[in-house]
Structure formats: structure tokens, C-alpha cells
Amino acid sequence: MSLGAALLWGFVGTVVLTSLMAGAQGLGLSRMNIPFLLGTMFTPSRDRATWLGAALHLMNGWIFALVYIAGFEALGLATWWLGAAGGALHAFFLLAVLMPLMPSIHPRMVSEYYGPTVNRQVQPPGFLGLNYGRGTALAAVVAHLCYGAVLGGFYAV
DSSP states (O other): OOHHHHHHHHHHHHHHHHHHHHHHHHTTSOOOOHHHHHHTTTOSOHHHHHHHHHHHHHHHHHHHHHHHHHHHHHHTOOOHHHHHHHHHHHHHHIIIIIHHHHHHHOTTBOOSSSOOOSSOOBOOOOGGGGGGOTTHHHHHHHHHHHHHHHHHHHOOO
């Protein structure tokens, strides 16, 4: 495994994914802001949350790149379509399992069962992220397909 290539293409894939999600938000297709959601887990400051979350998201992108690339190495194959398939699995797990669990791990997120408090004011994403707009799931799937395609397409086994 080439660590340098994994870090490079993990960075590029994360930039592509984050840009697509930001574009979806800017176009009104989704209200989900991944850096904000991650950052508010660690700071109550909404200003600091965005840059902190962006740094955390980049680190997550690198970690997931290592997982994808370990899979490519195990299979002895890295192609854009294999990476995109991994991205689809990644997105569906994120949307169907992790998004509904976020209120249980996010200290500032409202629960589906309890309303807002002084400390909990971030809206929960809900199943498939639908609380952030009907286009959220589609935007997340497309962004993760592109992330995986970048990794699979440019990483050489």
C-alpha cells in the first residue's frame, strides 16, 4: 500500500465530496453541512465549529481512504467503478444507520424523542438525512460515489 498515494487521493476525494455537498446546500437541495455537524460535536461556538469540522472531515476522509485502499489491495484491483460501489455502500450505511444515531452521540443535537434545550439545538438529520431536505440522500449518495470513484480511479494497486 502506498501511504502517500492514499493520503493524496483521500484528500482529493474528500475535497470533491465536500464540494458536492456544499454545492447541494448552496443550491437548496439539502441543508446538511457536514463540517458544521462534526464541529458542533466538539465546540458550542458556531464560528469555530465550521473550521474544526472541516479539519475533522478531512481526517475522516483520509481514514476512509485507507479503508477503501486496503480493500483495493486485498482484491488486487482498483477501478473507478469498484470505488464507486464502495462509495454507494459507504453512503447507504451513513444515511440509514449513522444519521439516525447521531443524536445519541452528538452533545448539541436534539433527539427525535426530546425537544430542544439550552444545550441541544442542532436539528437531527433523521433517517436518510431527510430532516435536512428531500435532496439530502441523493446528494450524499452522489458525493460518496464520486469520492469512491476518485480513490478507485486514481489509486494504482
